[in-house]
Amino acid sequence: MADLHCEPPVGVHASSAPGAFQPTSEQEAQAMGSDDELRSPLGVTPQQHYYVRRYFLEQHGTPEEAAEFSAGGPPPPRPADGVTGKILYYEANLPTVEEFAGLLAEMEKGGWITSEVQEKVAGLPRADGVAELKARMIERDSDERQQAAGTE
Numbered sequence: 001m002a003d004l005h006c007e008p009p010v011g012v013h014a015s016s017a018p019g020a021f022q023p024t025s026e027q028e029a030q031a032m033g034s035d036d037e038l039r040s041p042l043g044v045t046p047q048q049h050y051y052v053r054r055y056f057l058e059q060h061g062t063p064e065e066a067a068e069f070s071a072g073g074p075p076p077p078r079p080a081d082g083v084t085g086k087i088l089y090y091e092a093n094l095p096t097v098e099e100f101a102g103l104l105a106e107m108e109k110g111g112w113i114t115s116e117v118q119e120k121v122a123g124l125p126r127a128d129g130v131a132e133l134k135a136r137m138i139e140r141d142s143d144e145r146q147q148a149a150g151t152e
Contacts, residue, residue, distance in 0.1 A: 046075040047085050083107055084137055090130045100126050107133065 051074065057066040073092020077085030086095075086103050095103065104122055107113045113121070113136060121129045 043080055045078040045080050045085070047077050047081050047089070050074045083110065083112060087130060087134050087137060090126075091134060094126055095130070097126070100129060103133070104129075112136070 054066065054070050057069050061069075074085075074089055076093075077089050081089075083103065083106060086106075090099070090103070101122070104113070104118045108115055108118045113133070117136070121132050124132060
């Protein structure tokens with residue numbers, strides 16, 4: 001049998017720390033992809049690796065393994081994770097007032113929310129505001145899929 005060894009992408013340190021990317025079986029290594037795929041020009045972020053690993057553990061690990069791995073939430077987002085990555089991170093790690101205000105401004109500038117929605121969400125407790133923004137992201141994805149389905 002071939003020795004399977006997957007290197008983490010640049011910027012991710014392989015370690016035995018909880019949440020570190022390390023395939024624990026041949027099956028997981030195959031599910032994660034080859035070394036070449038992990039170093040692809042697509043630039044997979046640590047947060048994306050986290051969700052792949054979490055999904056794998058939810059499907060093939062024990063409930064305890066999945067719970068232990070996901071207890072701390074995802075790693076901080078990189079620019080490539082966009083506003084979705086920030087929302088997912090802030091869902092587990094409450095943003096500061098400044099971070100939350102920056103997210104709202106970024107979402108308005110990017111057309112994700114209107115200025116009216118920004119004002120409404122800014123008035124909510126931050127945890128509720130993050131939940132509201134996540135719900136709006138899901139609605140937007142659903143609307144885009146429904147519109148695309150209607151044009152076929």
